[in-house]
Amino acid sequence: MAEFPTQAQVVIVGGGIIGTSTAYHLAKLGYKDTVLIERHKLTSGSTFHAAGLVGQLRSNANITQLLGESVKIYQTLEQETGLATGWKMNGGLRLACNAERWTEVKRQATTARSFGLEMHLLTPREAQELWPLMDISDVVGAAFLPTDGQANPSDITGSLAKGARMNGARIFEDTEVTGFKVEGGRVTVVETSRGPIACEIVVNCAGQWAREVGAMVGVNVPLVSVEHQYMVTERIAGVTSNLPTLRDPDRLTYYKEEVGGLVMGGYEPNPIPWAVGGFPEKFNFQLLQSNFDHFEQLMELALGRVPALQTAGIKQLINGPESFTPDGNFILGQAPELTGFYVGAGFNAFGIASGGGAGKVLAEWIVGGEPPYDLSPVDILRFGRNHQDVNWVRARTLEAYSKHYTIAWPHEEHKSGRPLRRSPLYDRLKAQGAVFGEKLGWERPNWFAAEGEDASDHYTFGRPNWTDAVAREHQATREGVTVFDQTSFAKFMLIGKDAEAALSFVSAGDMTRPVGSLTYAPMLNARGGIECDLTVGRLSTTAYYIVAGTGAATKDFDWLKRHLPQALDAHLMDVSSMYSVLSLMGPNARKVLEKLTRDDVSNAGFPFATLRTINLAGAPVMALRLTFVGELGWELHIPVEFAATVYDALMAAGAEFGIRNAGYRAIETLRLEKGYWASGSDIGPDHTPFESGLGWAIKLDGHAPFIGREALEQKRAAPLRKRLAGFTVDDPSVVLLGRETLYRDGERVGWLSSGGFGHTIGKPIGYGYVRQPETGLDDAFVLSGHYELDVGTVRVPAKVHLAPLYDPDMKKILA
Known part of the structure; x- marks a missing residue:
């Protein structure tokens, strides 16, 4: 056995699929001094009992891309390492059994087309031809993704581990983390049961124990454990090795083939939390006691879909705890509490689907110092103060689990853990008909019901019940006066004699403007992408007031804290609650x-x-x-x-x-008409100011250095590869939500990043990037084409715009 090291460049904690994938990719990127430690044996946490389905489509293009990376890796890994992975690209079926679900599936098909993922809509009979064992009497339609598949979790982890070793990484089992030594805001030593390891970077891939590992060093990892059951049958006649995976969300269940039988599991509406009072000692390669009573609700639903289960022999009912998160997305990235402490955990029972791609981007993140592309939906920086309390996290996580297979309605709000963070006006506004949404724990009024109106959201893919109320508020803002409670904004103060110099370095906006000035101050990454979308007010020669969006509170503060030059006298404070x-x-x-x-x-x-x-x-x-x-x-x-x-x-x-x-x-609705972009959808780390039409805000005159300047100067001399544009549809009944596919002269050129309705112009409005990566484009190209939008697989004509649709000064509709 290899000698245990006393130092390493990177120490990865946890030997499941995420830890081994991260080690594999780090080693392939040249970080050969990478050490992975596992307290028992590889896969002994939750990886060994994972079901192993590999799906790809998500509502975000980059997360879909990440999952696609998993597939690419799994296709070649066995050939590379010589170890079997159990990978089969047998495709994935998804059923719809009512009109609303079929609308959702058709919109998902549009999303897949937008992101370049192959997805076919099938009739019930066509779906049955691919999956002959199922009863289709209630099926309305289905979707088939031919590049989905399945893998053996333990085998694929073993293959990744071998690949890591082949490229120089070292793996040590039976090695437990006992603590950390922190100096200067970063971990310098990992204390283990076999001795200390001095290191530069720590990666917490400890699965459902990641929260405990993080807590050892003051890092909050918001996840909890939930019992998750699936059944394994004996062989069933007609189950072939090439049977696609099957998801039947209206019956809350999923299926895959295994040794001629079926694996069937699901997501029940009443999940059972696990390890609420702490984890048992030595919980390795262990399962929980099968809970047949709790599983019965899924079994009854499954029998209606697969009648053969009524007579199938049952090998085992596996009850294995898995880590889940409050929003159903996994957790990647550098923790805000420390430098060089990364997290890869909380995979919500799709760790096998994510493992290859998540390990790849996490390794690239570590090596490059920033994510390879915008990963904000899974970035640990998306969490906030409300995620510090594990009881709140558990309540929200159980709700998210229970919704895993429910319809993902537009504008849907969570109900658990509310109200938590409230404006001083909460009760006043509620008494006046406010219908609240929630963001980062904040209660925020979404709309106001008039007397006699139902003050609640009725979810639909069509015209929402709050449309008229929002139209009233919209009109009042255009014609009279309104008050919006935006207390949830994140607010920071930067003070110090070098505040101007410090902000000038991190911001692409002009921070030298006089006291009393307000400046739009985008913060860019090294690629020239927009990391932070901020408004900065100059209070004095030594003080600035900085306003950020609610959901960006942790991320933007972290960006500023890490990038403000440490040698300068400039001190950042969060004053949001003031x-x-x-x-x-x-x-x-x-x-x-x-x-x-x-x-x-x-x-x-x-x-x-x-x-x-x-x-x-x-x-x-x-x-x-x-x-x-x-x-x-x-x-x-x-x-x-x-x-x-x-x-x-x-x-x-x-x-x-x-x-x-x-x-x-x-x-x-108001900002859509005026052509103001929304951070996190229309603009973000993958989009430069030139591409998003914000070049006017950038201080490229002169030679003042700022982060991203070099990239922008290079891009300014080259044709744009994409350009953000507005689109309107004349048919007011069309509902735009975002992710609708953009076609120019019949060619797919992108998708909508956001969508809604403009009540003054009376039309649906969307924004999205027109892409032409091979030859580049200019405004004339964007404006010259004939455009269509794919809305739930239906093509609708659209008009393109590069200017606001409404001029409030002239009170004139420009669309």
């Missing part, structure tokens, strides 16, 4: 303010893109004159103790102007 935010928007916004303050809020006295502290109804208010809805307006950042007073005063002063409350869904 301020409530009321956005006063609409043509009559100034008239309302003038009734409540003696400060000059005229256009000359308070120009656009400036901020000032004003006295408003007795409160000191930091007022930012800007808008995300296109109308005259101010964001009022109010110390929380004054928030209720200011709100009451605004509503009283605005009564003569017909002031209304408005919610986030109206913000969405």
